[in-house]
Amino acid sequence: MTLRLYDTATREVRDFVPLEEGRAGVYVCGLTVQSEPHVGHVRSGVNFDVLQRWLRHSGYDVTFIRNVTDIDDKILGKAEALGRPWYAHAATMKRELDAAYAALNVAPPTYEPAATGHVPEMVELIEALIEKGHAYAAEDGSGDVYFDVRSWPAYGELTSQRIDDMEAAEDADPRGKRDPRDFALWKGRKESEPSTASWPSPWGRGRPGWHIECSAMAGKYLGSAFDIHGGGVDLRFPHHENEQAQSRAAGHPFASYWMHNAWITTAGEKMSKSLGNSLTIPSVLQRFRGIELRFYLVASHYRSHVEFSFEALEESAAGFRRVEGFLDRAGEVEPGALPQGFVDAMDDDLGTPAAVAVLYDAVREGNRLLQAGDAAGARERAGAVRAMLGVLGLDPADPAWGASSRAEDKAQAALDMLIRARMDERRAARENRDFALADAIRDELKNAGISVQDGPDRDYQWSLD
Numbered sequence: 001m002t003l004r005l006y007d008t009a010t011r012e013v014r015d016f017v018p019l020e021e022g023r024a025g026v027y028v029c030g031l032t033v034q035s036e037p038h039v040g041h042v043r044s045g046v047n048f049d050v051l052q053r054w055l056r057h058s059g060y061d062v063t064f065i066r067n068v069t070d071i072d073d074k075i076l077g078k079a080e081a082l083g084r085p086w087y088a089h090a091a092t093m094k095r096e097l098d099a100a101y102a103a104l105n106v107a108p109p110t111y112e113p114a115a116t117g118h119v120p121e122m123v124e125l126i127e128a129l130i131e132k133g134h135a136y137a138a139e140d141g142s143g144d145v146y147f148d149v150r151s152w153p154a155y156g157e158l159t160s161q162r163i164d165d166m167e168a169a170e171d172a173d174p175r176g177k178r179d180p181r182d183f184a185l186w187k188g189r190k191e192s193e194p195s196t197a198s199w200p201s202p203w204g205r206g207r208p209g210w211h212i213e214c215s216a217m218a219g220k221y222l223g224s225a226f227d228i229h230g231g232g233v234d235l236r237f238p239h240h241e242n243e244q245a246q247s248r249a250a251g252h253p254f255a256s257y258w259m260h261n262a263w264i265t266t267a268g269e270k271m272s273k274s275l276g277n278s279l280t281i282p283s284v285l286q287r288f289r290g291i292e293l294r295f296y297l298v299a300s301h302y303r304s305h306v307e308f309s310f311e312a313l314e315e316s317a318a319g320f321r322r323v324e325g326f327l328d329r330a331g332e333v334e335p336g337a338l339p340q341g342f343v344d345a346m347d348d349d350l351g352t353p354a355a356v357a358v359l360y361d362a363v364r365e366g367n368r369l370l371q372a373g374d375a376a377g378a379r380e381r382a383g384a385v386r387a388m389l390g391v392l393g394l395d396p397a398d399p400a401w402g403a404s405s406r407a408e409d410k411a412q413a414a415l416d417m418l419i420r421a422r423m424d425e426r427r428a429a430r431e432n433r434d435f436a437l438a439d440a441i442r443d444e445l446k447n448a449g450i451s452v453q454d455g456p457d458r459d460y461q462w463s464l465d
Contacts, residue, residue, distance in 0.1 A: 001347045003058060005228070006303060008236065008258040009158055013349050018227050019256065024060040025226035026052065027218040027255070029235055030112070032069040033093035034078050036280045037100040039293070039308060040264040046294055047261040047302040047350075048230050049106045049393060054346050057391055065221045066109040067214060068094060070116050071207055076197060086197055087116075100281040103290040104297075105393045105400045113217045115208065119199045121216040122208045125250060126185045126201075134249040135185055138176025143188020143204035147211075147246050149181050155245045158258065159237045169238065183242050184209035211242035218243075219252060229255035233262050233303075261302040266309075279308070291394060291401050292317035298392050299356045303349075319360070323389070324396055326363045327382055329370055335390050336383025346391070359388045419445065423452060 003016040018024050028048045031041055048066070055062045070090040079089035101108075126145055129135035134151045138144040149155045149163055156163055168180035188206040189198040198205040208216075218226065224247075231240065240258065247254040266279075284293060287310070296316040300306045327333075339362065345354035366381035389395040422441055429437040445452055 001344055003347045006349045008260050024055050024062045025222040026064045026228045028066045029231035030066045030068050033090045034074040037097045039279045042100055043264050043297055044232050044261050045101055045106045046297045064109045067217050068114045070114045104294045115213040118217050121220050122212045123201050125216050128250045137203050140176040142176050143206050144176050145186035146182040147185055152245050152249045158241045158244050185212045215243050215247045224252035228257045230259040233260040262305040264306045264308050292320055295320040298352050301353050323363050326366050330378045330382035333379050333382045335387040338387050342388050
């Protein structure tokens with residue numbers, strides 16, 4: 001079975017046929033670094049990380065580009081509210097995003113271009129569109145430049161919309177537009193904005209519109225035609241529709257396949273800052289390990305909406321701990337061969353739910369073999385489990401998860417068990433009025449640097465002094 005991917009543009013699952021045999025060029029729209037990353041933000045990073053890993057496992061030489069939008073209206077507004085320079089705020093949020101990706105073992109892209117580092121390429125692309133009659137400078141003196149949607153008959157093809165059925169674009173002052181649906185390629189500088197948030201251009205100082213950024217950066221690093229363009233489903237319109245239109249109007253074939261991951265919702269609504277229902281990564285990682293959160297995100301198909309809850313995350317984490325428990329009992333093994341069922345699932349549009357089902361089957365069979373005393377058979381299953389986890393970015397032995405941290409967790413659990421056992425003995429001694437033994441146990445723990453606080457119903461709290 002060959003790799004097949006759902007193409008949003010054609011609305012069908014298609015065989016993946018790269019432009020160049022053995023190579024795959026992938027561009028994914030990254031985040032606008034305006035605020036702390038939440039669970040909804042990182043889903044795209046995790047989903048397309050799985051794509052990158054599977055392509056590499058399938059033998060492709062992958063060039064994976066994921067951009068960062070580090071200048072836009074929201075960044076300027078957040079920075080002003082905080083009384084900080086916009087670039088300092090963007091840099092701080094970018095560091096938090098990097099930390100979130102690292103905590104979930106999202107492999108770094110081949111390159112991660114930032115919008116502010118590619119303004120010259122955007123200006124060149126805008127000039128080409130003007131020369132071809134697909135863009136125009138506003139006549140109101142604002143310095144804005146717009147894409148003329150009516151000059152491109154195929155506008156709307158990605159999302160199957162007619163221009164006359166679309167609402168007006170909201171990314172610039174409509175007074176300089178020929179058509180309310182025309183979208184901004186360049187935004188002239190406003191007096192209310194800091195001078196540092198503008199660059200020179202043939203139309204005066206200003207900054208790029210959102211959509212032109214990705215067209216320019218994808219073209220620079222992947223060429224005028226490349227294989228896969230990815231991003232969240234909420235970007236299909238207007239962002240990706242506009243990207244495709246302006247790129248093809250400039251003469252660039254652009255993406256052969258479009259892939260979009262679905263939302264994470266809370267109470268049925270898209271998780272977002274504006275709804276006030278976001279869950280930042282640091283806060284979630286106070287309750288769950290990064291590997292458990294990644295497993296939760298990977299176990300659902302990338303095109304399926306996920307209704308987030310801590311109860312569902314706990315259930316998923318418990319399932320992953322059972323996988324880890326089997327690997328611990330089976331002993332150290334090297335990754336083995338991938339089961340054919342797992343390969344078939346991944347080749348079928350990255351079917352991670354079916355792939356995880358194969359993983360669970362291998363764990364159940366491995367546990368059965370352990371119980372039957374077949375250590376060799378169990379180790380073979382453990383090798384397959386490690387191979388599957390590796391493809392999904394979930395191998396506990398991966399240094400990215402910190403092997404020392406895993407060992408420390410196990411040591412902490414063992415120490416906790418031993419201390420609780422001694423405290424049970426101390427409580428029994430006190431109930432039997434053997435105060436000498438109870439005091440001896442207390443002193444033993446104290447001399448070992450362990451402070452224990454009694455609680456009701458064997459609820460002990462301990463810490464190292």
